[in-house]
Amino acid sequence: MWTFFHKLASPPHFYRIAPAFVRTFTVAGLLLFAYGSWNGLFVAPMDYQQKDAFRIIYVHVPTAYLSMMAYSIMAISAAIGLIWRMKLAHAVAAAAAPLGAWFTFLALATGSIWGRPMWGTWWEWGDPRLTSQLLMLFLYFGYMALRSAIDDLQKADKASAVLALVGAVNIPIIHYSVYWWTSLHQGQTVLEGKMPPEMLNPLLVNILAFTLIFGALLLHRVRSEVLHRERRARWVHQLATGTRAEP
Amino acid sequence: MSDTLAMGGYGAYVWSSVGLTVIVLVLCAVQARRRYRNVLQQIRAQNGATETKE
Numbered sequence: 001m002w003t004f005f006h007k008l009a010s011p012p013h014f015y016r017i018a019p020a021f022v023r024t025f026t027v028a029g030l031l032l033f034a035y036g037s038w039n040g041l042f043v044a045p046m047d048y049q050q051k052d053a054f055r056i057i058y059v060h061v062p063t064a065y066l067s068m069m070a071y072s073i074m075a076i077s078a079a080i081g082l083i084w085r086m087k088l089a090h091a092v093a094a095a096a097a098p099l100g101a102w103f104t105f106l107a108l109a110t111g112s113i114w115g116r117p118m119w120g121t122w123w124e125w126g127d128p129r130l131t132s133q134l135l136m137l138f139l140y141f142g143y144m145a146l147r148s149a150i151d152d153l154q155k156a157d158k159a160s161a162v163l164a165l166v167g168a169v170n171i172p173i174i175h176y177s178v179y180w181w182t183s184l185h186q187g188q189t190v191l192e193g194k195m196p197p198e199m200l201n202p203l204l205v206n207i208l209a210f211t212l213i214f215g216a217l218l219l220h221r222v223r224s225e226v227l228h229r230e231r232r233a234r235w236v237h238q239l240a241t242g243t244r245a246e247p
Numbered sequence: 248m249s250d251t252l253a254m255g256g257y258g259a260y261v262w263s264s265v266g267l268t269v270i271v272l273v274l275c276a277v278q279a280r281r282r283y284r285n286v287l288q289q290i291r292a293q294n295g296a297t298e299t300k301e
Binding site for chain 1: 251254255256257258260261263264265267268271272274275276278279280282283286287289290291293294
């Protein structure tokens, strides 16, 4: 078991095995996305209050969930990188940031499009859920800006890891914002079991689908990150110059 | 068919959400691939390697 993890953390080994996972996750993710979306958009019954507008949930909840998941992955990896000085951990943190930013953007945008017909407004300043989610987008931007501003990779890793960890307090705030304060945003629909199975199942399928697609994108990005970090290593030199067949 | 696509008048909201999501996912994939190519090119340039294979 430990040797498995130890090997996984070795950059050349990770580089070699990642593509198989990227391919599997992509194919499985896309198939599930097609299946879940079809059922969510066309088969699931209409919501009695929100009518067909509720169907935005099938893209909104998965992207919102992953926007926070990406931040958690980034913060936990950053912590592991800081504490155990694990090479791969910082690579994962750096790779998660741009994806997290895109998923946060999607959650905000689809939420806004959903809010327009339901709340009568695209955006409400001061709303706790909306504002804390927007803050997360800026945390991602700050993290990426900080990384790119520092030339020394090790210093960039450390500084950005601290930023990621400080910003992590925002994650529970986003999650509980709808309970702690009054928000336009509706409460937990999924976790509280308020949805009938024919509405809920496509959503669960899409959450899994988006998670797989996110996983594929993340692994793909970590692979580039590993290559960049190991650019002076012999195995990378051999790989780039073609003195050894690409794994 | 068009009734289903109209989403009871909410079609514009639902389809723009779904469309935007798909576009951004494709963009993420394109970015990830581009990043990989750039890193590989940088390493080749740095090693002074001849571009013999993609």
